[in-house]
Amino acid sequence: MDMKTSKKLGLKERYTMMTRDLAWDTTYQPMDKVFPQVGYEGIKIHDWDKWEDPFRLTMDAYWKYQAEKERKLYAILDAFNQNNGHLSVTDGRYINVLKLFLGSTPPLELMAARGFSMVGRQMVGAGPRVACQMQAVDEYRHFQTQIHSISNYNKFYHGMDEFAHQQSRMWYLSDGKSFFDDAITAGPFEFMVAIGFAFEYVLTNILFVPFISGAAYNGDMAAMTVGFSAQSDEARHMTLGLECIKFMLEQDPDNLTIVQRWIDKWTWRGTRKLASVGMMMDYMLPKRIMSFKEAWEIYFEQNGAALFTDLARYGVTIPKCFAQTVEEKEHVTHQSWLGFYMKPESTPFHTWIPGPEELDWLSEKYPNTFDKYYRPMYEYLDAQEKAGNRFNNKTQPMNCQVCVNTIKYNEPGDPMEMCFRETVYHGEKFHFCSGHCQEIFAEEPEKYIQTYISSHQALQGNCAPEGGDTRAPDFNPGQHIADYWRLDPRATGDFNGSEDQKNFAAWRDQATKN
Amino acid sequence: MTVKALADYQFKSSDALENYQGKQLLYINWEKHRMFSRPFVVALPPETMFSVIVDKYITDCYSCHPDFARIDWSAVVWQNSNTVFTPDPGKSLKENGIGHKDLIRFTTPGLNGIADTGY
Numbered sequence: 296m297d298m299k300t301s302k303k304l305g306l307k308e309r310y311t312m313m314t315r316d317l318a319w320d321t322t323y324q325p326m327d328k329v330f331p332q333v334g335y336e337g338i339k340i341h342d343w344d345k346w347e348d349p350f351r352l353t354m355d356a357y358w359k360y361q362a363e364k365e366r367k368l369y370a371i372l373d374a375f376n377q378n379n380g381h382l383s384v385t386d387g388r389y390i391n392v393l394k395l396f397l398g399s400t401p402p403l404e405l406m407a408a409r410g411f412s413m414v415g416r417q418m419v420g421a422g423p424r425v426a427c428q429m430q431a432v433d434e435y436r437h438f439q440t441q442i443h444s445i446s447n448y449n450k451f452y453h454g455m456d457e458f459a460h461q462q463s464r465m466w467y468l469s470d471g472k473s474f475f476d477d478a479i480t481a482g483p484f485e486f487m488v489a490i491g492f493a494f495e496y497v498l499t500n501i502l503f504v505p506f507i508s509g510a511a512y513n514g515d516m517a518a519m520t521v522g523f524s525a526q527s528d529e530a531r532h533m534t535l536g537l538e539c540i541k542f543m544l545e546q547d548p549d550n551l552t553i554v555q556r557w558i559d560k561w562t563w564r565g566t567r568k569l570a571s572v573g574m575m576m577d578y579m580l581p582k583r584i585m586s587f588k589e590a591w592e593i594y595f596e597q598n599g600a601a602l603f604t605d606l607a608r609y610g611v612t613i614p615k616c617f618a619q620t621v622e623e624k625e626h627v628t629h630q631s632w633l634g635f636y637m638k639p640e641s642t643p644f645h646t647w648i649p650g651p652e653e654l655d656w657l658s659e660k661y662p663n664t665f666d667k668y669y670r671p672m673y674e675y676l677d678a679q680e681k682a683g684n685r686f687n688n689k690t691q692p693m694n695c696q697v698c699v700n701t702i703k704y705n706e707p708g709d710p711m712e713m714c715f716r717e718t719v720y721h722g723e724k725f726h727f728c729s730g731h732c733q734e735i736f737a738e739e740p741e742k743y744i745q746t747y748i749s750s751h752q753a754l755q756g757n758c759a760p761e762g763g764d765t766r767a768p769d770f771n772p773g774q775h776i777a778d779y780w781r782l783d784p785r786a787t788g789d790f791n792g793s794e795d796q797k798n799f800a801a802w803r804d805q806a807t808k809n
Numbered sequence: 810m811t812v813k814a815l816a817d818y819q820f821k822s823s824d825a826l827e828n829y830q831g832k833q834l835l836y837i838n839w840e841k842h843r844m845f846s847r848p849f850v851v852a853l854p855p856e857t858m859f860s861v862i863v864d865k866y867i868t869d870c871y872s873c874h875p876d877f878a879r880i881d882w883s884a885v886v887w888q889n890s891n892t893v894f895t896p897d898p899g900k901s902l903k904e905n906g907i908g909h910k911d912l913i914r915f916t917t918p919g920l921n922g923i924a925d926t927g928y
């Protein structure tokens with residue numbers, strides 16, 4: 296008897312059945328009530344079926360791929376941990392890259408997961424809805440694997456255990472928190488431009504070079520594997536972001552001005568967020584990959600410009616901040632490292648003055664600026680530290696109302712002058728690090744007057760540690776801020792003389808000598 | 810421009826004057842001395858004498874810089890944001906026209922930081 300077998304579905308048919316065929320238009324309630332957020336930002340969509348799905352990935356295939364990645368990742372993490380892999384990194388200072396990166400990134404991955412879940416719920420088309428759902432799961436996976444990766448280092452080094460508590464409270468984490476809070480409280484299309492396009496597409500390489508390549512160059516197999524495992528998802532994320540931009544621009548000519556404003560805003564916000572990432576490349580990786588300036592030239596000036604040339608057919612122009620970022624690539628990492636170095640009691644990671652060879656490397660990589668503006672100051676601070684006067688600026692910072700970076704960047708065209716901008720709104724003054732942040736404020740002042748600035752909150756008496764009473768007569772706002780942050784004092788201060796430095800040296804000796 | 814929202818969108822400023830229990834915020838920056846990375850902020854009653862700003866807050870923060878001992882205070886140029894003004898040290902912040910979240914910038918002519926770098 297002949298068996299009747301149905302033909303196996305092709306990729307395209309399978310995709311159609313597993314995504315678009317599962318969607319329907321509602322009849323009990325009108326569609327605009329079911330998807331209330333897709334209209335209010337002003338983006339006009341006429342035909343959701345025009346959304347192209349470049350990956351045509353279905354959920355069942357997705358789970359299979361991701362499970363395989365997880366198995367490989369955790370096998371490598373286990374091997375690394377069991378072999379005391381942390382002692383094979385180039386230098387004990389390297390651990391501070393992990394403290395900074397893994398301490399600040401997982402909560403942002405979680406926000407991305409929440410954001411894509413929310414956006415997925417709001418998208419009318421089944422194509423973007425499924426893609427957003429997968430990205431939400433990806434981001435959640437990155438959040439988890441990064442935390443698992445921290446846990447091994449956390450057994451040996453100080454300052455990694457309170458990252459979740461510190462995320463909403465500490466001064467230097469406020470810029471990342473603000474970045475995602477701004478995006479997630481925007482509408483679904485702006486979120487897609489902010490995270491999917493500006494961050495994941497335009498700027499993602501600047502994020503991954505110091506982290507993944509940095510880990511590889513510095514002997515950190517665990518962080519490198521976590522990074523690669525995440526990066527294989529990023530190709531899909533980038534495509535989603537770019538597809539969303541093209542979709543909006545093809546749907547209606549009125550969408551262009553709105554999309555352009557979001558591209559301008561989020562490219563700038565992303566650039567500000569990456570100043571501290573660039574600093575890892577130039578100052579924190581004992582074995583350097585390339586300078587931040589070189590990375591900016593390749594990944595932003597060349598690749599980014601090519602992307603915007605490609606998008607020019609839709610009328611999109613290069614982000615407004617482009618020229619300023621090109622000027623700033625010579626400066627921001629030096630200014631950022633100083634911003635952390637001068638505050639030794641206020642970060643859960645260590646800072647230090649680069650060694651003489653490292654200063655030479657910086658002079659070589661930054662021939663226009665390093666010797667002229669930064670090297671004499673770093674050498675002065677080095678001499679002070681060696682004389683027992685390690686620099687410690689005990690004051691509280693002034694921050695930008697929009698990006699929440701401390702106000703530490705120079706006036707465009709004048710590296711010796713601090714850049715200040717201010718706006719009066721409803722009788723109150725607001726300060727900014729740049730004209731770009733000032734413009735972002737002007738578009739939506741009602742939003743940015745709510746910014747959380749850590750130093751201001753402390754001065755209002757809102758940062759008492761558990762059990763503290765802000766109304767007690769002797770309560771001194773700001774005095775207990777380190778306790779409020781749950782900042783482990785062993786994790787603070789200069790790397791020279793730290794417990795991490797001593798332990799790393801002692802353990803490595805045990806591992807390599809008799 | 811105003812924010813686009815689906816519902817009424819009215820929130821208070823996080824740093825409104827009334828949140829500081831009788832004090833006001835003041836930012837201070839020493840121009841061309843960027844070794845301190847950024848200006849600093851303090852919360853003070855508006856009755857605070859301007860002399861306290863110099864004798865306590867500016868001195869506490871900046872005196873570790875080698876230029877500090879060389880400052881000729883009679884030559885210092887004071888600005889409230891971009892506006893040059895001449896503070897009266899014997900008068901209060903309020904009497905000197907200094908309000909909530911004002912930024913006091915001071916320039917010390919001839920002193921331009923470590924090796925004239927602006928730092």
